Amino acid sequence: MVKTSERISEILREAGAWQTGHFLLSSGLHSKEYLQCQKVLQYPRHGLTLARELVRRILQAELKPAAVVGPALGAVHWELLVAMALDDALPERPVRAIFAERADGGNEFQIRRGIEIARGEPVLVVEDVTTTGGSARKVVDLVRQLGGEPMAVGAIVDRSGGAVDFGIPFFSLVTLQLESYEPAACPWCRQGQPLVKPGSSKK
Numbered sequence: 001m002v003k004t005s006e007r008i009s010e011i012l013r014e015a016g017a018w019q020t021g022h023f024l025l026s027s028g029l030h031s032k033e034y035l036q037c038q039k040v041l042q043y044p045r046h047g048l049t050l051a052r053e054l055v056r057r058i059l060q061a062e063l064k065p066a067a068v069v070g071p072a073l074g075a076v077h078w079e080l081l082v083a084m085a086l087d088d089a090l091p092e093r094p095v096r097a098i099f100a101e102r103a104d105g106g107n108e109f110q111i112r113r114g115i116e117i118a119r120g121e122p123v124l125v126v127e128d129v130t131t132t133g134g135s136a137r138k139v140v141d142l143v144r145q146l147g148g149e150p151m152a153v154g155a156i157v158d159r160s161g162g163a164v165d166f167g168i169p170f171f172s173l174v175t176l177q178l179e180s181y182e183p184a185a186c187p188w189c190r191q192g193q194p195l196v197k198p199g200s201s202k203k
């Protein structure tokens with residue numbers, strides 16, 4: 001297992017997913033480091049390696065999700081790759097890959113485009129990086145509201161250092177505790193370092 005985690009850290013570093021600077025996280029906190037998992041997920045070969053490892057752990061826990069749901073846009077590739085890996089491992093029924101999206105510029109997630117969750121459908125909720133778990137928690141609540149049964153949450157990186165609790169099993173491939181600060185207490189703000197919002201086109 002240690003060996004697998006080392007391989008996963010290696011993949012993250014090789015793909016340049018691990019970045020250093022002054023970043024605004026989606027949680028509102030500022031951080032010196034940032035994990036841009038899309039840098040890895042742009043290579044489906046690496047993404048599938050990560051997805052297969054997550055699926056191995058899900059199956060080991062005797063969970064058999066019928067659908068994988070992730071918050072768009074960040075988890076779209078990840079959700080598809082995990083669904084593909086699950087589909088390979090569970091050939092008895094087709095596994096669905098579904099993304100939840102923020103509707104009308106709001107903060108709440110919806111599953112749109114005529115896609116439905118069946119009553120009691122076992123669902124794996126995924127996101128790429130868990131910091132506070134806010135987005136994944138919203139998707140867990142949404143799946144439950146729609147009648148599905150969220151069984152677990154699966155992330156590539158747990159940045160909470162293991163502090164996040166979804167009330168259902170949580171699997172992550174890498175657990176990290178990175179330094180982050182409220183804006184008012186941020187040492188890099190005090191030094192006047194420009195703040196970068198990851199994912200924006202700004203360099």
Ligand SMILES: [Zn+2]
Nearest residue numbers: 030186188189
């Ligand atoms: Zn700052």
